[in-house]
Amino acid sequence: MEFTFDLNTIWFILIGVLLAGYAILDGFDLGVGSLYLLTKSDKDRRVLLNSIGPVWDGNEVWLVTGGGALFAAFPEVYATVFSGFYTAFILLLFGLIFRAVAIEFRSKQPGRIWRRNWDWAFSIASILIAFLMGVALGNIVAGVPIAEDREMYVSLFGLITPYTVLVGITTVALFIMHGAIYAAMKTEGELQKQTSGWINNSIIFFAICYVTTTMATLIYFPDMVQHFIDFPFLFFVAVLNMLAIANIPREIHHGRHFRAFFSSAASIFLLLFIFAAGIFPNIVKSSIDPQYSLTLYNAASSQQTLMNMLIIAIIGIPFVLAYTISIYWIFRGKVKLDSSSY
């Protein structure tokens, strides 16, 4: 296989980085949301909600910008995938809507029923979003029925197969582990004891899912590892990923939550790297005929647009990093509730 470092490749990587940024950042707040109902008292729930309070909205911007960048750089992929996954995608949007308003509305009224209902909406939406994203990823590994006209005609149930459900569950497990570590980092006292307890269970849950998914992929979609044969250094990335995962319980054992969080962020990044290396140079593989697959060449915008967008990215990215780092720095440390909290 040819590998040329051109504008198309740069954009393939940049969109990967945006989505990895999204998975690492929104991943922990989706994970906190998924675990949220395990706490019972209103105060504990507010602490968890406020642990993600100042950042969840910015985290979601990574997804929105990733979507915009996909539209700009690979419009054929944007068009084919979002119209082809129509119903699944609409459900994802409803999940995102409910989650956003649940966070915003929940603490604005003291009523018990009011809060309970939004708590459920927040948590179920968090799990649903993570699951659907995993299902989408699973479908991209498995290939989707893209026809000659670059459209895919498939029902919602056509997207739900044992493999894609497995990837969906693995994604939920990954975010739960990531979120549990974050929660332990941001809480103290009894609540921290409880959140720390989640970490060990979630690591086991994720490890089982991870091994199962890896085996299933190797058995059913061996073409995902073709590049690993061509480029042996990719094998080291896979090993590095396993080391990053194995490092998480080690850091937790020593009570170093921040390092554990860093390890789990690294493993999310590496997992997506392996995924991207596996599908390259396809972005979406056609299950009908490999010829119809959308690649980073046949689905891309013009070279001029890719160049213009690169300039925009080069100007914008330093600002984005500066805001992101400052916000996490300003809101570092344990959560303390005050008059501006949710």
Added chain:
Amino acid sequence: MDTELLARLQFAFTIAFHYLFPPLSIGLGLLLVIMEGMYLKTKREYFQTMTKFWVKIFALIFGMGVATGIVMEFEFGTNWATYSRYVGDIFGSALAAEGIFAFFLESGFLAILVFGWNKVGPKMHFFSTIMVALGSMMSAVWIIVANSWQQTPAGFHIVGEGLQARAEVTSFWEMVLNPSTLDRLSHTLSACFLTGAFFVLSVSAYYILKNRELDIAKAGIKISLIVAALASLLQLTTGHQSAVTVSHTQPAKLAAMEAHFNTSKSAPLYLFGWVNEENQEVNFGLQIPGMLSYLIYGDSDAEVTGLNEFPEEDRPPVNIVFQSYHIMVGIGFGLILISFLGIYFWWRKKLFDKKWYLIILIFSVLGPQIANQLGWITAEVGRQPWIVYGLLRTSDALSKAVDANQILFSLILFGIIYLLLFILFIYLLNDKIKAGPQKLAHSSSTEE
């Protein structure tokens, strides 16, 4: 129902609902900068309380804007895939630029604005407020760029033929600064300032009538009256300029706005009327002869192109465009009147004694909101039957992989969910306003 109608209904419904919130955020963002600036300058306690109160309201509105806005980012792909393939090279860049330049800025500093009162110093907080306001305006910039390109495409060429054809950019800056961008951007931004100003006017007038929160309410009215007066005049000039541009770049739209069927010299301007599209006449109308020609060309004898110059399949619906446009203009003049009446009463030191005027202010919050919606209906329905003016028809822009039942299903769900959200939003907003600045700014509303 057919796919095209459903897809259009869904887009119209989701964008109209979404557009209730961004103009409020943009307008309120500017007012927050003024309020907090006043606090830093005068160190008067009530300016800080006022800022804190409006920040809480701002956060609620912003949350609704985010929740409904994320749908828009992806709806081009879900419902308008053919359009997305056709314009991705251009339209996509503007959306991506919005994400990078506006959304990150907004969401990052919003965290400090809302949660950072005790985390950063007053100057840093003020800086964050400015950045949030700037971010929300930047977002308007890129969306207007994208939409204006649909109205007056520039800086591109068409590559490929038939179904494979697509627009590719040739000049980024010609695309960004296409012939209608600046007119439409200034018109939209001043509309946002009006929306924010009349919102603050309405709530403040309510407090004065209830004889509570007087310091904050009076300051709120004064600040927003000045913004409203300036923005309402700006709205008139930018609106005029936009209409002149439309007459050159989208003559069919202008003809529909004034129901001008036959090309003629000395074209009249209608103050109101009801268009009978079959007979091509305006019933119950009142017209000023030659005024349309005068407004466009500065010459009441000038010739204005009529709708009949265009093939029937290239004409937009007339009455809906005519009515939206005329009611919007009427509301615009009403807002100028209300703003300057307020300035006059303020000058005569009678502003807070005029009960009837304060009651008008309470209801005037609806004015800019209705005008915003009607303005967009004029712009978007007036562009029909094109999705990209002169290049791609709306009926050719749909997603081929999506059938009518799928859209109907999602449209019904959007209807139910948005109705629920709207009721809850109004309920929470009402609750916060009733609680008032003193209570809201200093105690957490979140304690059980």
